[in-house]
Amino acid sequence: MAAVTTTPRQKFGWGSANFVVIALALIPVLWMVSLSFKTPAAILDPSFIPASWTLGNYHQILSTSQFLQPLINSIGIGLIATLIAVILASMAAYAVARLRFPGKSVLIGMALLIAIFPQIALVTPLFNIERSLGLFNTWPGLIIPYIAFGLPLGIYVLSAFFREIPWELEKAAKVDGATPFQAFIRVIAPLAAPGMVTTAILVFLACWNDFLFAISFTSTISSRTAPAAMEYFSGSSQFTVPTGPIAAAAVVITIPIIIFVLFFQRRIVAGLTSGAVKG
Amino acid sequence: MSATTEVTAGTAADQPTKKGKPQLSEGARAERRLGWMLCAPAVIVMIAVTGYPLIYALWLSLERYNLEFPQNIKFIGFSNYGAVLTSPYWWQALKVTVIITVFSVSISLVLGMLLAFVMYRTLFGRGTVRTASLVPYGIVTVAAAYGWQYAWTPGQGYLSALFNDSAPLTSEVKAIAVIIVAEIWKTTPFMGLLLLAGLSLVPEDLQKAAKVDGATAWQRFTKITLPLMKPAILVALLFRTLDSFRIFDNIFILTAGANNTGSVSILGYDNLFNALNLGIGSTISVLIFICVAIIAILFIKGFGTAAPGTDIETR
Secondary structure, X not given: OOOOOXXXXXXXXXXXXXXXXXXXXXXXXXXXXXXXXXXXXHHOOOOOOOOOEOOHHHHHHHOOHHHHHHHHHHHHHHHHHHHHHHHHHHXXXXXXXHOOOXXXXXHHHXXXXXXXXXXXXXXXXXXXXXXXXXXXXXXXXXXXXXXXXXXXXXXXXXXXXXXXXXXXXXXXXHHOOOOHHHHHHHHHHHHHHHHHHXXXXXHHHHHHHOOHHHHHOXXXXXXXXHHHHHHHOOOOOXXXXXXXXXXXXXXXXXXXXXXXHHHHHHHHXXXXXXXXXXX | OHXXXXXXXXXXXXXXXXXXXXXXXXXXXXXXXXXXXXXXXXHHHHHHHHHHHHHHHHHHOOEEOEOOOHHHOEEOOOHHHHHHHOOHHHHHHHHHHHHHHHHHHHHHHHHHHHHHHHHHHOOOOHHHHHHHHHHHHXXXXXXXXXXXXXHOOOOOOHHHHHOOOXXXXXXXXXXXXXXXXXXXXXXXXXXXXXXHHHHOOOOHHHHHHHHHOOOOHHHHHHHHHXXXXXXXXXXXXXXXXXXXXXXXXXXXXXXXXXXXXXXXXXXXXXXXXXXXXXXXXHHHHHHHHHHHHXXXXXXXHHOOOOOOXXXXXXX
16 A cells, blocks of 8 residues: 555655554553552652552452442443444444335434534433433443434444445345345355454443433443542542552453453554544 | 445345335335334333433423422512523633633544544554554543542642642633543544544545646645545544533543533532522533534534534435
């Protein structure tokens, strides 16, 4: 793809540019990792390598429900919201990509509007609505808004993916004697699966990342998610900042992201760019 | 890509394309029904969570409604708007939000462009660079924000130590600069990836031809690459600007809005959860929504940004 003639100097130049990019991206993350392994005394030392190491911070957060329960909430709420959002978005995206019906542009416009919607504008009214419906401080109280904000992303990414599927194959399979169900399961589903996995990752990351809804619509650890719970950590005494435990919690909630990024780098890039830039 | 899209679309539509209403075949009507049925659940959820609350917010913004005095709820017309628009807090928050948006978006555009070039040109380690740059994109904003906060804490942070034990988070201008840096770190990879997608649409032949004609690298960039990438740049800018305008997480963790560093989102949140004032909170919500709408209209009408998805309508 790149220019064919590359001098050693250019190679060195791009190589160092790579190095700079990687360093800038990872240093703030490594700083969190370093903090999470520092003993309370070592935290007062700004050096990057901990002067004395400890697993105490991790032990502290993983031994109480103050962080474990929110972690479970984050995973549960994220998975349920993602599952429902991907199913609903797949249905709508199939219709957008394959069917002719009036109102399609209204749907696209609505999805775009929600994609750019300022969440804070919804916090006040939703807070009041959720209180009166008994949804405040419950899992559904977060799941429902997450689905709504996951849908536009899902519809965009999936309709882009669905339009690339060679749907003639379905017809061909039917000609060859497959039932519609077989044609769908054997031919279409495997082709659609990568797009759905990509969408699921992006929607889950969005839920996992949310903070504003999480602090606004919850009041106890029974439904508070992990990012919102970190604010309520307590130090060893009333007057110490719980730096170590917060750093450890930040590392714990970053681990799933690192795993996603390592295994699905191509998918995430494809999904991010397919929704916004059309080739 | 768009060529194949149209071909698929063409084969999908065997039905008559005329607008004649009465002669709708049974097949077309069934297709129409199926389309609506498939979209209905998504539409219902989106309207229930955003459309209805927005209208409700409009209504609340016309009321005096403080949760501390529930017996005092009263319709007061546009008084809340008068109160917010004459309040220095609103204009200060708007100023901070605009400053953060302008600086973080423009700097991340330049850095994102550099990143896109690095990812495009790099011969080895392509995957490593992309994987590494996806980490800031994917990381939970709050987790990263704590990292920045501790890094700038005097006596314990590496960045603070690097800058002579300064405490930037305690002064307005420096704190805003720290917030902007945190935003740029988080959002540049997204910018870079969108621009990379635009960059790969620029034909290599055109570059080579210009090179043969003696164009310098800078001329090739400004005369060929930039004009061809304009649509991709505008879409990336639109998304980043709107996203930046609603900045909340980084400020909440880094300063919580102290020393006049709060954004409009922080102001709205404080009015709801600290002042328990639903009326004023809703008014701020509506005003933020209007700001965002103005930004979007400016981009789409003013700069001719192609709203993503509009190609679907026109096919």
